[in-house]
Amino acid sequence: MxxxxxxxxxxxxxxxxxxxxxxxxxxxxxxxxxxxxxxxxxxxxxxxxxxxxxxxxxxxxxxxxxxxxxxxxxxxxxxxxxxxxxxxxxxxxxxxxxxxxxxxxxxxxxxxxxxxxxxxxxxxxxxxxxxxxxxxxxxxxxxxxxxxxxxLGTLLVPYGGFLAAKLQAGEIVLVSGATGRFGSAAVAVALAMGAAAVVAPGRNDAMLAELTRRFGSRVHPVKLSGDETEDARRMTRAAPGAIDCVLDIMPPSVTANVVRPAIMAVRPYGRVVLMGGVGMLGGPGLELPYPWIMRNCVTIQGVWMYPASAAVRMVGLIKAGLIDLTQxxxxxxxxxxxxxxxxxxxxxxxxxxxxxxxx
The missing domain is CATH 3.90.180.10 (Medium-chain alcohol dehydrogenases, catalytic domain)
Structure with a gap:
């Protein structure tokens, strides 16, 4: 061959x-x-x-x-x-x-x-x-x-993260890295799974507008400023309610200070899934405050890829028309x-x- x-x-x-x-x-x-x-x-x-x-x-x-x-x-x-x-x-x-x-x-x-x-x-x-x-x-x-x-090779990665987070229909999701290849797929997957809203932070104005055009009013774009405190405030304000789940899928080129405000925008008792490449090129670690995690009962979970059953479930979402491959x-x-x-x-x-x- x-x-x-x-x-x-x-x-x-x-x-x-x-x-x-x-x-x-x-x-x-x-x-x-x-x-x-x-x-x-x-x-x-x-x-x-x-x-x-x-x-x-x-x-x-x-x-x-x-x-x-x-x-x-x-x-x-x-x-x-x-x-x-x-x-x-x-x-x-x-x-x-x-x-x-x-x-x-x-x-x-x-x-x-x-x-x-x-x-x-x-x-x-x-x-x-x-x-x-x-x-x-x-x-x-x-x-x-x-x-x-x-x-499927792109969609399944964030799908694995949301399955691990036990995402429920009606919840509010924040996708950290929403303007990237896997992040934009995460927006599509979250909406297909029934998310009430997806907060989509990023610096690419054109892609933020494109996500809104493709998926409608359930997408809430947020232009990032680069200041941690201000960005956390912008993400919280953009959400139509408390953020139940954060999925980080940032690439290795991104530093931890970009990821941290997205993670800390999650509500008390919320869930955070880490799937990106942050830290793979070196640099400071994520350095999340211990008291904030503990007192707010925040669940932080690392996820690599997806469970064996994910592909069959994703095929079901596609066949049902909940994810449109013509995108x-x-x-x-x-x-x-x-x-x-x-x-x-x-x-x-x-x-x-x-x-x-x-x-």
Whole structure:
């Protein structure tokens, strides 16, 4: 089969013929129709992000395709079924604290690296091998829509945060990082889950206006000033009531002083979910006041990715029309132009825009 292979950090992908993946028990082979390209894929491939990723590797996190082979433990899927290849691969021998590997991208710790050595290759290929439980059925779709279904890779991340926060219909949400790719998706997801209002702080006036245009009066934009005290005041005033839940999904380039006022805008007994990259590049820590957390009974939870059931639930939201995939605008490349796709993704990071490889 043809695939794009990363052989050395800092070198372009080599598009070449490689061996087909072999099917084992507990595994499924998927013919890839569309694979999303992360906006920061170039930073991973250059080695800048220093992700735990052994080479050579076929990169690509998640993809949309059709089942072409399955093992004896698959009791519901059938050849030809449309599936989402969920890249969040978990070890099967520790149900309480499984190791995690993001197939085609990175591993978490030594256990995740061991997992990666088997489930390493991703979706920048004509075919991909995934654990049986990671082939998530999406039902019948128009093949022409496969590229837009790659939006699952973006939508599922904030969805995992809201599931962890046990977001309830009618609650007021604040999305810290709302004008970014994952933050704007979080706005869409919160509203689809029944949030009464979403407070959307940011410095990008055009994107704040765009969020209001797309989602209407339930979005409450807030222009940030850069002053912690003033920004906390602006966010609290913009909310139509007490803020029940804060989701932070800021990128690594943001410092803690930008995140802190958003977190501290939550009401007493409120919940805060941290999903961003703040602190990954160094600098001061978050430094939240101990008395404020304790006396206000605030729950602060770190969440990485999403539970195994999230993809199926998200498909349900999409099929019900609660999330509109036509909001996402894909630009597609064939596999021979994988390097051009990586460059395009880095240069077009705007929310609701996607770069997709179609093998």
């Amino acid at each position: 043809k695939a794009a292979v990363l052989k050395r950090f800092g070198s372009p992908l080599d598009v070449e013929e490689v061996e087909d993946p072999l099917l084992g028990t507990g595994e499924i082979i998927v013919d890839i129709v569309a694979a999303g390209v992360l906006s920061y894929a170039n930073e991973v491939f250059s080695g800048e992000r220093q992700y735990l990723l052994e080479l050579p590797v076929i990169p690509g996190t998640g993809g949309i395709g059709r089942v072409s082979a399955l093992g004896p433990d698959a009791t519901h899927l059938a050849i030809g079924d449309w599936v989402y290849c969920d890249p969040t691969v978990r070890s099967r021998d520790n149900a309480i604290a499984p190791d995690i590997n993001l197939q085609g991208l990175s591993a978490r710790g030594p256990g995740g690296l061991r997992l990666q050595r088997h489930f390493r290759h991703g979706s920048f290929a004509e075919r991909m091998r995934v654990p049986t439980e990671n082939a998530k059925p999406i039902g019948v779709i128009d093949p022409a829509d496969a590229a837009r279904w790659c939006a 996402f605008e894909p630009t597609c490349f064939d596999l021979d132009h994988a390097n051009e796709a990586v460059t395009h993704a880095a240069e077009h990071r705007e929310p609701f825009r996607m770069t997709v490889i179609k093998p």
